[in-house]
Amino acid sequence: xxxxKWIFFDVGSTLVDERKAYEERMKAVAKTANVSYEYVYWTxxxxxxxxKKGDLETMKLLHVKKPxxxxxxxxxxxxxxxxxxxxxxxYKIGVxxxxxPGTEKRLKEFGILQYINLVIASxxxxxxxxxxxxxxxxxxxxxxxxxxxxxAGDRIDNDIVPAKAxxxxxxxxxxxxxxxxxKTTEYEQAxxxxxxxxxxxxxxxxxxRLREEA
Numbered sequence: 703x704x705x706x707k708w709i710f711f712d713v714g715s716t717l718v719d720e721r722k723a724y725e726e727r728m729k730a731v732a733k734t735a736n737v738s739y740e741y742v743y744w745t746x747x748x749x750x751x752x753x754k755k756g757d758l759e760t761m762k763l764l765h766v767k768k769p770x771x772x773x774x775x776x777x778x779x780x781x782x783x784x785x786x787x788x789x790x791x792x793y794k795i796g797v798x799x800x801x802x803p804g805t806e807k808r809l810k811e812f813g814i815l816q817y818i819n820l821v822i823a824s825x826x827x828x829x830x831x832x833x834x835x836x837x838x839x840x841x842x843x844x845x846x847x848x849x850x851x852x853x854a855g856d857r858i859d860n861d862i863v864p865a866k867a868x869x870x871x872x873x874x875x876x877x878x879x880x881x882x883x884x885k886t887t888e889y890e891q892a893x894x895x896x897x898x899x900x901x902x903x904x905x906x907x908x909x910x911r912l913r914e915e916a
Contacts, residue, residue, distance in 0.1 A: 706871065708846045709789055712855030713799040713823075715878025717782050717814065717899075723775040724757065724879070730769035731761055750879045753859070753886075757879075771802065778812050779877070785899040786817035789906060796820040798840045798853065800830045800860065820844055831860040837868055854902060856880035862892045873902060 714720050728742045735742070745763065746756035761768055786795060795818045799805060805823035809815040822840040824830035829839070841848060848869035855861025855873075857880045862872045866889065874892035885891060896902055 705850055706793065706852055708794045708796055708844050708851040710796040710798045710840060710851060710853045710865075710870075712853075712857065712861050713797060713801055713805065713809075714776075715856040715880055716854060716875055717778065717786075717797075718776045718812070719779050720776055720878060722777070723772050726772050726775055727757060727769050728760075731757075731764065731766050734766045734769075735764040737764065747879070747882070750882045751884065753883055773802070773808060776808075778814070779899060781899040781903075782812075783814060783817075785903055786814050788903050790817040790819075792906070794819045794844065794846075796822065796840055796844060798822045798831070798836060798855075800824040831857075832864045834864045834868055837865055837870070841868070841870075858883040858885065858890045858892075863889055866892070873905070875899065875902070 711717055728746065729739050732739045732742045742760055742764075746760040749756035749759040758768070789795060797805070797809070797818055797820070799822070801823040803825040805825070806815060806821045809818060809821065815821075820840065820843055822836060822843070824836065827836055827839055829836045831837075837853070841851060844851070852871040852873060853861055853865035854875055856875050856878050858874060862874055866872050872892040873894045873896060875896050875898070877898065883890075894905055896905070
């Protein structure tokens with residue numbers, strides 16, 4: 703990744719494992735709708751495979767209000783700290799995320815804020831992905847050109863498409879429900895596809911090695 707100065711990450715299903723929080727949300731939906739958790743899960747999954755927001759579509763189908771998201775049920779992926787620590791030695795690290803208020807506080811409690819130079823979150827900025835303005839805010843505050851930045855996230859619609867449209871390099875990390883997205887156009891094609899954060903570290907190592915050998 704030649705000439706890259708900044709690597710921006712999404713939070714949910716990218717740095718933070720949300721599986722338990724989604725499970726609790728779906729169980730709450732099931733209880734309210736008087737259906738089984740399995741029904742809610744498989745219905746939501748079918749929607750995700752159609753490039754829709756599966757949990758929200760399932761709530762609409764069942765006429766259930768969205769339960770409160772339980773941030774306390776989130777946890778870091780096992781590779782998160784090592785990835786950020788390693789990458790922060792060579793790159794500036796940023797966050798661009800759709801999150802409820804208090805993102806910096808949560809990242810600090812996870813013990814990873816020390817590796818992050820800039821946090822841009824929708825609740826504080828008043829604009830959310832996939833709106834390109836939230837990416838432009840991040841790039842402006844980082845004093846970084848799009849061509850000098852990478853966006854890594856789990857969502858093709860929220861992370862890859864808008865970042866790519868601005869000229870940023872993109873990494874689709876296939877974690878969470880976002881991994882079921884079915885690409886239909888070239889605009890949805892990320893520069894790199896990985897299954898976990900360790901693979902992002904490997905991409906950067908290979909890029910550094912090639913640059914040294916050039």
